[in-house]
Amino acid sequence: MTRASSHREAELTSALRANSSDLLAYFERRTEPRADAADLLSDTMIVAWKRVDRLPADETDARKWLFGIASRVLSASHRASRRRHAAVERLRDELTRARLVTPSEVESLEESEHIRAAIARLPRQLQELVRLVHWDGFSLVDAATVTGTPASTARSRYARARELLRDHLGQTATEMRTTTAVTEQ
Amino acid sequence: MTDDLDELLRRSQPELAERSPNLTFALDDLVSAHPVTVKRRWRPMIAGSFIVFALAGGASIAAATPGVLAWFGWTDNTTSYSRGEELCNEGFRVVSASKQDSDSDSLHAAREYLATLDIRAVDISAQLAEQIQDGGGPRNPESVARSTAIYELTVEHVASLGLPTKDLSIESGGLCDGGER
Numbered sequence A: 001m002t003r004a005s006s007h008r009e010a011e012l013t014s015a016l017r018a019n020s021s022d023l024l025a026y027f028e029r030r031t032e033p034r035a036d037a038a039d040l041l042s043d044t045m046i047v048a049w050k051r052v053d054r055l056p057a058d059e060t061d062a063r064k065w066l067f068g069i070a071s072r073v074l075s076a077s078h079r080a081s082r083r084r085h086a087a088v089e090r091l092r093d094e095l096t097r098a099r100l101v102t103p104s105e106v107e108s109l110e111e112s113e114h115i116r117a118a119i120a121r122l123p124r125q126l127q128e129l130v131r132l133v134h135w136d137g138f139s140l141v142d143a144a145t146v147t148g149t150p151a152s153t154a155r156s157r158y159a160r161a162r163e164l165l166r167d168h169l170g171q172t173a174t175e176m177r178t179t180t181a182v183t184e185q
Numbered sequence B: 001m002t003d004d005l006d007e008l009l010r011r012s013q014p015e016l017a018e019r020s021p022n023l024t025f026a027l028d029d030l031v032s033a034h035p036v037t038v039k040r041r042w043r044p045m046i047a048g049s050f051i052v053f054a055l056a057g058g059a060s061i062a063a064a065t066p067g068v069l070a071w072f073g074w075t076d077n078t079t080s081y082s083r084g085e086e087l088c089n090e091g092f093r094v095v096s097a098s099k100q101d102s103d104s105d106s107l108h109a110a111r112e113y114l115a116t117l118d119i120r121a122v123d124i125s126a127q128l129a130e131q132i133q134d135g136g137g138p139r140n141p142e143s144v145a146r147s148t149a150i151y152e153l154t155v156e157h158v159a160s161l162g163l164p165t166k167d168l169s170i171e172s173g174g175l176c177d178g179g180e181r
Helices: A003-028 A036-050 A059-076 A086-097 A109-120 A124-134 A140-147 A151-184 B002-010 B021-037 B059-063 B066-072 B105-116 B125-134 B141-160
Strands: B050-055 B077-083 B086-096 B168-177
Touching (some): A003 A036, A003 A059, A036 A059, A036 A086, A036 B021, A036 B125, A059 A140, A109 B002, A124 A140, A124 B002, A140 A151, B086 B105, B086 B141, B105 B141, B105 B168, B141 B168
16 A cells, blocks of 8 residues: 555545544435435445545545535445445444434424425435535535536526425415414414 | 525424434444455456347347346356346356466356355445446446446455455346347
8 A cells, every 4th residue: 555545545534534424414314214324324435435546635525525425325226135344234223223313403393394295306306406405504516516516507406496395385384484473473 | 485495494304313422433433444344446357348239129028038148158147127118137157357267266166156146136336326426437337337246246255265366257248128229
């Protein structure tokens, strides 16, 4: 192993440590059963290690690069039986046993589920942009990088997604305002 | 409405597993485990490259069976899958990469392993993602990903027996009914 490649591997280990919880959350938000998130994270790491020579030096770019791999792993995932590494099995067990935590932003589980269903009705490429922006905290430009989409295309897709969601959720938004108004009275 | 929509979307985040000490430990363990378990990047030698025969007409459905693959010599193992409206049968066999030794212990062990491998259960997610990551990708990404995964598993098995793997190669071939390529 050369000193340069050893350095790259150390950088990748560091990038994975910094982002592994968020990458796991990325898969948790999109995978059923939840334990499969461990397999997908493992696949993401395998691809990252094989592509370590392409790891961006900048930390923010490295994060986007890792999420880009995660996005592709998710789209390529097959639910075949797997030969699992012991560490993946451990993480699967922990995910299965773990207490679920509702994000602080969520006010009503029912409403949250209803909105997720509306997102799931969008065309696939639009769904992913919306989730990356509103669940994973990426800017629209960064979400475009993660999905390998030109920024202009991402902008028009995102606008289209919002338009469709307004249609789907218009009723919900109205009900939400009404409920809030009634509660405040 | 824009604010309402942003607010609604923000409130739609699914639940996450609690980042307990145990889960955090398992996650760190996974990150630490990979550098020692993942092999260096390599390209399998798919000696004959991928051969797809596009058979036209109704008779091709009957013709494109594992039996036909066997007739072509694809006897180690086969699988079937649908590609759009096509039904494809694909076969794999172990060959000597150097073509110099077709009867080594390594080749025997690899052939025995491949003959019993459940090809349909082989997970090709990582290999597919790797191809997409490379950009473009081959014309038949699933077949190449499957060949790559089978090669990896076979090499891993032969290596676990303490046998050399340098001369191992996997050939793959396929037959699809109908369609022009």
